[in-house]
Amino acid sequence: MKILIADDHHVVRKGLVYFLESFADITIVAEASNGVEAVNLYKQHKPDIVLMDIDMPELNGIEATKQICTLDSAARVFILTSYSEKDIVIPALAAGACGYQLKDVEPSLLVETLKASISGETALDSRIMKHVLSHVHQPVNQVEKKLDQLTEREVDVLKEISTGKSNKEIAGALFISEKTVKTHVSHLLSKLELQDRTQAALFAIKAGVAID
Incomplete structure (x- = not known):
């Protein structure tokens, strides 16, 4: 599984790289510190999935997700953020995100949901389900x-x-x-x-x- 990580916090990004690369079947193909870099690096590397933060400079994660999904309808963009508010969750999913997890998720669960997303499943943190439900x-x-x-x-x-x-x-x-x-x-x-x-x-x- 080839992953592009987009997060403007250097320590968080490197922590994710260190953890995810401990799995033999995961390769980090690129790292982005803002949304513009994420879009450009997606074009360059065409990863299996993008692990996208929301709050980033130049272009936020929601807009970056929208651009990537517009470029490639088969793109898989997985949101990993600390934001659980309805006015962020819904736009992120509407932009085309295939999953949404909060940053305090158990590391093993994150890997499982990423792999499930590659298989076409949609993974949402149970704590944001109520927001999505309000739209159903x-x-x-x-x-x-x-x-x-x-x-x-x-x-x-x-x-x-x-x-x-x-x-x-x-x-x-x-x-x-x-x-x-x-x-x-x-x-x-x-x-x-x-x-x-x-x-x-x-x-x-x-x-x-x-x-x-």
Whole structure:
């Protein structure tokens, strides 16, 4: 996995480089100290994913994300910041970010969510879910009707998805194989007419089945 790190704090950036490069399958291809550098370095290196801070000089992380995603529709930009406010979270996701985690996230979880993002999953810190939920409007009776379409096991998987667990973690929690989890996830997304795990997690909250 090739990563471009964009963060204006030198110590934070170097700390991320040191930690992430301890994994054999991760390579840091470039470092940016502002949004303009992030965009230019993305063009040059075409990394698998960009680890993007929000508050940076010259061009902030939201605008840099927007520019990168405009340049390349397949780009994966993952926000890593200390900001959890609604007026920052929503614009960042609207700009095209594939994930959003706060900087106090457990290091091992950060790596897991980055790898999940490469696979097309969307990872959001559970603490910002409420902000995204406020933008999801669906009648309660419609939610209940859709929930009734799921099997008991699919509901179990949906509950686990709401906690932000990976397929591997869900498999361990439910004592089933990872392949079976993938099948259940695929089926429940289809039945609920959702695009990804983030939408599934939001649906679980709306339906009242999310695990606190």
